[in-house]
Amino acid sequence: MLEQGWVGGRRARFDTAGRVRGLVSHVGDQPVGAAAHVAVHRSTQPHALIGAVHTEDALAMPGVYAVLTGADLYKQFGDRLLTGPAFADQPALAHEKVRYVGEPVAAVLAADLATARAATDAVWVDYDELPPVYDLADALEGSAFVHDELKPSSVFGDLRHLRGVRDTNVNYTYTLRHGDAQAAREAGAHTVTGEFWAPPTHHVPIELPCTIAWVDAGRLEMLTTTQTPSYVRQTIADLLDLPLSRVRVTTRPLGGSFGAKMYDRLEPLAAALAWTTGRKVRLVASREEAFLLTTRHGAAVTSSLTADAEGNLVSSIADVRYDTGAYADVGPRITAKSGMVTPGPYRIDTAHVRSRCVYTNKPSAGPFRGFGVPQVTWSHESLIDELAHRLGEDPYAFRRRHLLREGDEAPMGTRMHSADFVTCLDSVANAIGWFEPLERGSGRIRRGRGVAVGVKAVLTPTIANAVLQFNQDASATLLISTVDMGQGSDTIMAQIAADVLAMNSERIHVVRADTDATPYDTITAGSRSTYHTGNAVRRVAQAMRDKLIALGAQHFEVAEADVELTPEGLRSGERTVPVAELVHGHFGARGATLTAEANFTTSWAPYDKETGRSEKVTEHWFAGAIGVQLTVDTATGRVHLEHLAVAGDVGRAINPALVEQQLTGAAIMGIGHALFDQLVLDQGQLVNGTLLDYQLPSIRDLPDKLTPIVVESPHDDGPFGAKGVGETGILGIAPAIANAVRDAVGVRLTTLPLTPESIVTALENKQEEES
Amino acid sequence: MTVRITLKVNGVDHRVAVEDDTLLLDVLREQVGTTSVREGCGVGACGACTVLSGGSSVSSCLALARRYDGAEITTAEGLDENDAVVSSFVECGAAQCGYCIPGFVLMSTELLTDNPRPTEQEITDHLEGNICRCGTYPEIRRAVATAAQRRSPA
Numbered sequence: 001m002l003e004q005g006w007v008g009g010r011r012a013r014f015d016t017a018g019r020v021r022g023l024v025s026h027v028g029d030q031p032v033g034a035a036a037h038v039a040v041h042r043s044t045q046p047h048a049l050i051g052a053v054h055t056e057d058a059l060a061m062p063g064v065y066a067v068l069t070g071a072d073l074y075k076q077f078g079d080r081l082l083t084g085p086a087f088a089d090q091p092a093l094a095h096e097k098v099r100y101v102g103e104p105v106a107a108v109l110a111a112d113l114a115t116a117r118a119a120t121d122a123v124w125v126d127y128d129e130l131p132p133v134y135d136l137a138d139a140l141e142g143s144a145f146v147h148d149e150l151k152p153s154s155v156f157g158d159l160r161h162l163r164g165v166r167d168t169n170v171n172y173t174y175t176l177r178h179g180d181a182q183a184a185r186e187a188g189a190h191t192v193t194g195e196f197w198a199p200p201t202h203h204v205p206i207e208l209p210c211t212i213a214w215v216d217a218g219r220l221e222m223l224t225t226t227q228t229p230s231y232v233r234q235t236i237a238d239l240l241d242l243p244l245s246r247v248r249v250t251t252r253p254l255g256g257s258f259g260a261k262m263y264d265r266l267e268p269l270a271a272a273l274a275w276t277t278g279r280k281v282r283l284v285a286s287r288e289e290a291f292l293l294t295t296r297h298g299a300a301v302t303s304s305l306t307a308d309a310e311g312n313l314v315s316s317i318a319d320v321r322y323d324t325g326a327y328a329d330v331g332p333r334i335t336a337k338s339g340m341v342t343p344g345p346y347r348i349d350t351a352h353v354r355s356r357c358v359y360t361n362k363p364s365a366g367p368f369r370g371f372g373v374p375q376v377t378w379s380h381e382s383l384i385d386e387l388a389h390r391l392g393e394d395p396y397a398f399r400r401r402h403l404l405r406e407g408d409e410a411p412m413g414t415r416m417h418s419a420d421f422v423t424c425l426d427s428v429a430n431a432i433g434w435f436e437p438l439e440r441g442s443g444r445i446r447r448g449r450g451v452a453v454g455v456k457a458v459l460t461p462t463i464a465n466a467v468l469q470f471n472q473d474a475s476a477t478l479l480i481s482t483v484d485m486g487q488g489s490d491t492i493m494a495q496i497a498a499d500v501l502a503m504n505s506e507r508i509h510v511v512r513a514d515t516d517a518t519p520y521d522t523i524t525a526g527s528r529s530t531y532h533t534g535n536a537v538r539r540v541a542q543a544m545r546d547k548l549i550a551l552g553a554q555h556f557e558v559a560e561a562d563v564e565l566t567p568e569g570l571r572s573g574e575r576t577v578p579v580a581e582l583v584h585g586h587f588g589a590r591g592a593t594l595t596a597e598a599n600f601t602t603s604w605a606p607y608d609k610e611t612g613r614s615e616k617v618t619e620h621w622f623a624g625a626i627g628v629q630l631t632v633d634t635a636t637g638r639v640h641l642e643h644l645a646v647a648g649d650v651g652r653a654i655n656p657a658l659v660e661q662q663l664t665g666a667a668i669m670g671i672g673h674a675l676f677d678q679l680v681l682d683q684g685q686l687v688n689g690t691l692l693d694y695q696l697p698s699i700r701d702l703p704d705k706l707t708p709i710v711v712e713s714p715h716d717d718g719p720f721g722a723k724g725v726g727e728t729g730i731l732g733i734a735p736a737i738a739n740a741v742r743d744a745v746g747v748r749l750t751t752l753p754l755t756p757e758s759i760v761t762a763l764e765n766k767q768e769e770e771s
Numbered sequence: 772m773t774v775r776i777t778l779k780v781n782g783v784d785h786r787v788a789v790e791d792d793t794l795l796l797d798v799l800r801e802q803v804g805t806t807s808v809r810e811g812c813g814v815g816a817c818g819a820c821t822v823l824s825g826g827s828s829v830s831s832c833l834a835l836a837r838r839y840d841g842a843e844i845t846t847a848e849g850l851d852e853n854d855a856v857v858s859s860f861v862e863c864g865a866a867q868c869g870y871c872i873p874g875f876v877l878m879s880t881e882l883l884t885d886n887p888r889p890t891e892q893e894i895t896d897h898l899e900g901n902i903c904r905c906g907t908y909p910e911i912r913r914a915v916a917t918a919a920q921r922r923s924p925a
Contacts, residue, residue, distance in 0.1 A: 012861070012864060013864070013866070016861050016864065016866050016869075017852060017857075017861050019866040019868075019869025019872060020847070020857055020860045020861050020865070020866050020869065020872050020873070020876060021807060021847045021848055021850060021852070021857060021873065021876070022805075022806065022807020022808075022809075022846070022847040022848060022869075022872070022873035023807070023848065024869060025806060026806075026870070028809075029800075029806035203904075204902075204904055205868070205870075205904055206809070206811040206817060206819050206868075206870045206871045206902060206903075206904050207809070207811075207868070207870045208810065208811070253868070254868060255809070255868050255869070255870025255871075256867075256868045256870060256904045256905055258904070286813060287811065287812045287813055287814070288813075485868055486867035486868025486869070486870075486905045487867070488867070657864055661864065661867060661905075661907070661910070664906060664909055665867060665905045665906035665907065666906070667906070668906030668908060669904070669906055690812070690814055690816075691811070691812035691814055691816035691817050691902070692812075692814050692816050696902050696904065697906065697908075698898075698899045698900070698901070698902060698908075699894075699895050699898045699899055699901075699903075699908040699911065699912065700895055700899045702895075702908050702909065702912075706909055
């Protein structure tokens with residue numbers, strides 16, 4: 001294996017054996033000793049002013065240590081109690097008013113969790129009800145406001161101008177203007193339009209969120225289930241008004257996350273309670289509570305796509321509304337990042353997009369695998385498909401003709417590189433037999449095929465750091481703050497470093513994020529780690545290689561240029577010295593370590609406020625395509641997936657086995673979003689927030705055949721040409737399935753999920769129209 | 772009322788004190804220390820808390836510990852690394868975050884004990900109550916087929 005290097009090899013995850021038998025321990029498995037177990041009393045109102053909070057009965061229960069309210073915490077922390085990545089709008093406990101059913105109002109600290117949970121039922125609250133904002137229409141047309149004024153956080157400088165804006169539920173608007181899209185639409189020959197809806201959904205990582213926090217000699221320490229340890233450290237330091245050096249955030253491997261365990265979840269409340277009471281506190285969310293911590297944005301898109309008489313795309317227009325719930329979280333970022341790709345990865349003469357992030361009285365929505373892009377892909381991939389049908393063209397060939405190529409400028413102004421949409425589309429079409437005749441069926445079961453492509457920008461700008469300790473025995477310890485939550489980052493980072501250092505990747509240990517030890521890394525999210533942290537790791541390994549070569553040059557008494565690092569050791573001409581011997585000789589000690597550090601930082605050109613365009617809005621692009629063959633039972637409306645092919649351009653696969661798992665895993669998650677997965681809210685109350693009621697894909701929902709396809713068009717600046725892949729596979733699943741349903745039975749559905757009821761209803765409506 | 776019961780977990784007797792409403796899940800995690808048994812939903816709908824009692828699968832998040840006095844409980848920690856199911860899961864890469872996988876391993880063990888050569892449909896039928904949110908189902912299906920082959924070569 002070493003002959004070909006470690007990069008590109010199908011190395012198993014280093015800890016698979018332990019994970020299979022459950023020997024890898026997680027945050028919730030750690031013993032906590034004497035601690036206060038915390039449970040939360042939650043709001044019963046969607047929108048109300050808080051009067052008195054009655055805690056006496058709960059306090060009187062045996063085993064209850066303390067009950068704290070938002071007012072108690074506000075007394076201590078003032079406006080610092082309000083945190084959030086884009087807007088500092090969310091209190092750890094509701095202060096003055098509640099904004100959704102289920103919002104934390106009071107925290108009970110008790111000797112055990114059962115006592116704490118029982119005592120929350122003994123807390124009651126006097127509310128003064130306010131008119132609720134249940135949905136996007138209430139929010140945009142009504143006169144009730146979820147927040148009195150907008151409070152941008154200090155994280156993103158470009159939101160500063162929104163501070164203090166009043167009388168609106170729109171906390172952010174992104175606008176893309178490229179040419180005169182309205183005029184081009186009017187002058188065009190063929191226009192298709194749609195009203196698209198993608199409902200709120202939930203991540204449901206099987207591991208429940210858990211946070212343990214304590215005060216140690218004046219420092220706040222925390223062990224927590226987070227993808228964003230560096231962010232959490234900053235948030236806690238700001239909340240407690242401490243220097244960063246007095247906050248320590250540590251993690252364990254996560255039992256899945258998909259965006260659920262990032263930014264402010266249990267951590268601000270845990271820190272505030274530990275700091276206020278001096279007790280060690282342990283917070284764990286039940287599954288029902290985890291549903292309320294964050295969600296995926298429900299999104300409405302009103303859009304059109306226009307072609308001229310020759311079939312060239314001349315205009316794309318879209319109005320996008322993201323329902324962000326009671327707190328903005330990172331919604332404004334989602335709104336912009338998705339707004340800019342709403343026209344899709346096509347050559348289009350003009351584009352106009354308005355994308356808004358909207359407050360409502362519902363549980364807050366935040367990041368979810370795909371970062372809002374699946375919701376707009378739902379629109380653009382349905383529209384272009386319908387336009388192809390309208391023009392009598394093959395939906396595959398019509399897309400292919402218009403797809404952006406290497407060097408093309410997207411409607412939002414940034415050029416394409418390492419984003420091979422054409423090969424992705426070709427390979428899924430080939431895989432599902434697009435060019436072969438289709439047995440469509442003539443009775444109740446009808447067969448169809450569909451394709452879709454997807455495009456997403458990576459999080460930009462960001463910062464990654466890596467520290468490498470090379471141990472005298474020729475093993476190594478890699479310190480990074482990337483969190484392995486199942487994607488296998490610990491494994492591929494070791495592969496990258498091993499490749500540079502010509503060593504066995506299994507001799508490299510990756511240290512779990514600990515802000516006392518591992519260096520700053522923006523976040524583990526947005527599929528950014530392979531490229532960004534991977535580049536920092538490659539650089540730190542190169543720095544270490546240079547150090548070893550310098551030692552080798554000293555050893556051999558030759559110039560550094562005459563020394564080479566090989567799997568056998570340092571070599572100069574015919575002479576070789578094993579690395580362990582060289583390092584031992586240098587220090588005169590066994591077990592000594594050499595240390596190197598490296599940084600990788602990306603830059604961007606912020607988009608223009610008026611046009612939303614930028615020559616470099618992203619460091620790189622994710623490009624993917626989906627092909628589906630399915631049947632529809634016209635009597636029951638049930639969809640059966642016969643073959644689903646998922647392709648992603650990953651630049652270069654560091655580990656093809658893990659890349660394929662990301663593609664198929666994302667596809668399976670996307671199948672849920674396409675066919676049944678949704679949060680149901682009734683007057684702001686979540687009604688299916690348990691796993692008895694909330695349907696998730698099981699092994700029964702696998703397509704008969706599932707084909708992952710790795711496309712490699714290397715990125716000039718990626719580590720070994722690589723980019724990330726975590727989200728690529730999910731972008732186009734829902735529209736590819738809907739397009740295949742359209743092909744099979746001739747109905748165009750625009751509301752997700754594609755339930756059997758919705759398909760039967762659409763078929764009945766079609767029959768009525770035709771008769 | 773507190774009572775003392777004996778659980779034989781992975782071959783070792785554990786005397787534990789439980790209340791009438793203590794869950795088997797909590798006893799295994801907090802008193803026995805087998806943390807491969809995990810709460811994912813608390814309502815018996817995800818399978819992360821699966822254990823084998825006398826070889827039969829049980830959702831320990833719904834099981835009252837008192838009823839298991841004297842039972843022989845197997846958790847994933849109790850399986851040998853060379854066990855056919857365990858080694859097949861490892862070789863097929865049938866774990867991403869791995870949080871749910873011990874439950875799948877135990878369900879697969881139960882299946883192969885009752886039905887040494889299951890069809891693909893029978894594998895699906897037996898595992899459909901377990902949720903892997905990373906979507907490792909294709910690898911899990913391959914692992915179960917591999918384990919069947921390994922346990923009883925045709």
